[in-house]
Amino acid sequence: MEHPVSVQTLNETRAETAAMAAVETTVSKKFGGWQEYIGVTKVGITGANLFTTFVGLWLASRGHLQVDTLSYTCLGSALVIAGACALNNYIDRDIDRRMERTRKRALVQGRLEAKAVLWLGIVLVLSGLLALATLTTIMASIWGLIGVFTYVCIYTMWLKRSSPLSTAIGGIAGAAPPVIGWTAVTGQVSWTAMAVFAFLFLWQPPHFYALAMKRTEEYRNAGIPLVPVVHGFEITKRKILQWTIVMVPETLLFYFLHVAGSVYGITAVVLGFLYIVYARIGLTGTDDVAWAKRMFRYSLIYMNALFLVMIFDLV
Template sequence: MDHGTEIGKEVLGRSRIQTVSPPLWKDYLSLMKPGITLSNLIATVAGFRLAAGGWGQPGTFFWTLAGTFLVVAGGCVWNNVYDRDIDPWMSRTRTRPIPAGRISWRSARWIGWGFSLLGLIILLRCVNVLSAVWGAVGVGWYVFVYTAWFKRKSPWNTVIGGVAGAVPPVIGWTAVTGEMGWPAWVLFFILFFWQPPHFYALALLKEAEYRKAGIPMWPVVRGWRETWEQMAACAWVLLPISGLLPLLGYVSWEYLWVVIPLGFAFGGWIGAGRWVYKRDRWARQVFRLSLVYLLGWMAAVIHFAG
């Protein structure tokens, strides 16, 4: 449900030339955006383990991941369907199977609906009502609020879309507890504030293409300086929020030995962007560092929970 963690050579500024069409199964797999789906599943595992203080009931764990996978994958397919008119304008997306004509958007639409509905049914019937509600919030927000509305209308699209990206660990938490609590909100806001620096780094690298496609990303509308200010603000807000979990008693204090250095490295490198001259290189480094931070934080939650 995260609205765009796609790692590829084209994202990092190096060209990719496609000479041979991939197998059809790879095209269908790419519609589900495996990188996004996997990162969302890991975040769900983090929320589940934090709530359970371990691995909980195997059946609940399995159905939570199965339902979340389908909900996230369905939302990603729908994102491909809806963006088929603007994807050809960007090097990062123009070789996707729908704009390239390898898969019909009509057939993809049914996959998106089918996956999302099946995932919500699994969460409702095999997990609990609240996890299904959060799953519906995540996919609905990603598809209708972000993709179909704010992405093309407002420079706040990244911030608004961050709601969907912050949902997976909450699904994991509610799958165990059946209720919201302070730790669930902490998980939500950690992912919410992580997303703007991550996606704005990508937007800075692809500013010209977003402009050509008519997408009002923050760098396109407000410029580099305001984009950097927002990235820095989110990164430094992220640091104290990520330190709340030991205070709430759900992870051991050793967790801070991982998360605090990661937070200072992330925030410090973004802060240093104010004085850099090679801005593309800096943005590329921030993008990579944001992935290191996310994976490190999730690993710390999973390892030190309980």
């Protein structure tokens, strides 16, 4: 026969449970859960950059990519990119609390300690650079370092807070991943690698200017001197058109360099022409924000479509 549990025992058990819950809450608030740490690495941005890294790998291997090279390069690149994003979160925590889009981030709300995120970023970046250097090539690691230095030091710590040039110069970091992929296979930079780099470098200003137009007031409140904040929408729209006019002919280099075939060439001409037309429409439109939203979406479709066609139409 079971012995009844005494009231005293029940009270002691409840007190123990409450104490444990309090400790767990304190620890969770102080150190954060694993989901919070993943969050500061900006999984979406890391994934998007890994796609362009894969493009570099695929082009360099001419479609005959070794599984180990793919695995090691993606591992090293993912660590480097995730670490750079964590460092960006650490540095921008003062700005983030002034923007609607970012004010709920873990660092802003105190769910993670700043030092923990700083060390997470440092460890991830160093691990990624080491992995690229030892498992792929030294040149791939060098390009990883170029991307991190540009994104963290030049863009995040300096230009983002002081100059509208941040978008253009920051494009170096966004254009580095495919070169990491290329050099992981070949160990050296080529004209094709630089053509991919140039495409992404030229693509980012019109892409990000459109995003900045959508969120101009947020950036203004945060004190970030982006082009729409400093110069207004009219100049921003002209810059989007100018960058697009320069970018579209550059995408045809992949056809003339015999990287991709005629299917890619036709696709690049058609999608590029549409991009220029849409950019030109913005100069005479009345609803700038609605136009910027459409341009932002089209910029993503444009970049991904060209890369996908290039992959499948590889010469």
